Amino acid sequence: MMKIIIIAQFNSFSFEGGNSRFTYLLDLFDYKNNDVEFITSNFHHATKTKRKIDKKTLDKCNYKLTFIDEPGYKKNISIKRMVSHKILSKRIKKYLKNLNYKPDVIYCAIPSLDVAYEAVTFTKKNGIRFIVDIQDLWPEAFKMALNIPVISNVIFYPMKRKANYIYSNADDIVAVSETYVNRALSVNSKKTEGLSIFLGTDLGYFDKCQKENKVVHKDNVIRVAYIGTLGTSYDIKSVIDAIKILKNKGIKNVKFIIMGNGPLEESFEMYAKQSDIDYQFTGRLDYEKMVGLLSSCDICVNPIVGLSVASIINKVGDYAAAGLPVINTQNSEEYKELIDRYKAGYNCNNGDSIDIANKLETLIKDEKLRIKLGSGNRRLAEEKFDRNKTYPKIIKLIERG
Numbered sequence: 001m002m003k004i005i006i007i008a009q010f011n012s013f014s015f016e017g018g019n020s021r022f023t024y025l026l027d028l029f030d031y032k033n034n035d036v037e038f039i040t041s042n043f044h045h046a047t048k049t050k051r052k053i054d055k056k057t058l059d060k061c062n063y064k065l066t067f068i069d070e071p072g073y074k075k076n077i078s079i080k081r082m083v084s085h086k087i088l089s090k091r092i093k094k095y096l097k098n099l100n101y102k103p104d105v106i107y108c109a110i111p112s113l114d115v116a117y118e119a120v121t122f123t124k125k126n127g128i129r130f131i132v133d134i135q136d137l138w139p140e141a142f143k144m145a146l147n148i149p150v151i152s153n154v155i156f157y158p159m160k161r162k163a164n165y166i167y168s169n170a171d172d173i174v175a176v177s178e179t180y181v182n183r184a185l186s187v188n189s190k191k192t193e194g195l196s197i198f199l200g201t202d203l204g205y206f207d208k209c210q211k212e213n214k215v216v217h218k219d220n221v222i223r224v225a226y227i228g229t230l231g232t233s234y235d236i237k238s239v240i241d242a243i244k245i246l247k248n249k250g251i252k253n254v255k256f257i258i259m260g261n262g263p264l265e266e267s268f269e270m271y272a273k274q275s276d277i278d279y280q281f282t283g284r285l286d287y288e289k290m291v292g293l294l295s296s297c298d299i300c301v302n303p304i305v306g307l308s309v310a311s312i313i314n315k316v317g318d319y320a321a322a323g324l325p326v327i328n329t330q331n332s333e334e335y336k337e338l339i340d341r342y343k344a345g346y347n348c349n350n351g352d353s354i355d356i357a358n359k360l361e362t363l364i365k366d367e368k369l370r371i372k373l374g375s376g377n378r379r380l381a382e383e384k385f386d387r388n389k390t391y392p393k394i395i396k397l398i399e400r401g
Helices: 021-026 055-059 079-097 113-126 140-145 151-168 178-185 203-212 236-248 265-275 287-295 314-322 333-342 353-364 367-385 387-399
Strands: 002-007 034-041 064-068 105-110 129-134 172-175 222-227 254-259 278-283 299-302 326-328 345-347
Touching: 002 021, 002 113, 021 034, 021 387, 034 079, 064 079, 079 113, 105 113, 113 129, 113 151, 129 178, 129 387, 151 178, 172 178, 172 387, 178 333, 203 287, 203 314, 203 367, 203 387, 222 236, 222 287, 222 314, 236 254, 236 265, 236 353, 254 265, 254 287, 265 278, 287 314, 299 314, 299 353, 314 326, 314 367, 326 333, 326 353, 333 345, 333 367, 345 353, 345 367, 353 367, 367 387
Parallel strands: 002 034, 002 105, 034 064, 105 129, 129 172, 222 254, 222 299, 254 278, 299 326, 326 345
Antiparallel strands: none
């Protein structure tokens, strides 16, 4: 019986309206041959609340589910968040030290660095295999929000050093993109390759949600969709500006549907109102409802700011599953190449509202083109983003021993 520990600070269970990588992985294990413990925080990052999970839900788990108490925080970029992560990591360190069994492998997510640092240190001391799963690049993501020449490098050097320590001591490397795999390999002398598995989506479940939450519009409005966080990494204003340009050209049947929440939600909504475009901010929706509304739209947008280090992010898997043509401004060469290869939409100049407007206009005026590019995006989902095809590769790596 193989003993496996999975540690993921940021995780959403299906009953919380989430679509998490880790709870999906947990459903794939063969529990006749594996004894699995899942360690996570009792603070839910997406809603900024403490989790309340009843015993009936816990009893349904085939694995042992362990919640570690975390103080929590209200803002994503804040000292309080860093302190909260540090406290959680120390509590996980104590929990691991007091385990009454020795795991064969620990599979740990980044972020956060603090938790992964304690996990890899524990494995080094005790001769346990360590696998890192890189969901985001820290401190690179923070440097984007606080980008001050020289000063930022000094401020974030301790985080970079911690990240390098984790990557260099990993026995195996998994990440949500090839870009992130290569970052870890650059400091790991033991490995020459890693496993790139996109966050992706469960296509079967997506299609079921689409069917059960179908939204029908009886008008000639072209709906442009965005899903996800409303924060500093996302260039929502350029999309609003583009739709405003179209309106000034007489193309008035365009509505911007923004599904999600975040620190800049109020600011973006005020900007949309001042720009006098047709828009709807839905707030954060349950995954099932989001799928229904997204699938009823005509075009989707992936507007990422120029300094972002993000690569293959969660939303693009859902866009692909919905079979919508995508307008992309993200500077990720990896994602841009996928759009071109699968003919899934258009890449635009970052922050260029005129370019976005021109590409939107092309799609708005040509329904057959929208269908053609949307089909290309769906093919991308089926070949690269379907968790049923890709996630078993992670299980195989973990169970390899």
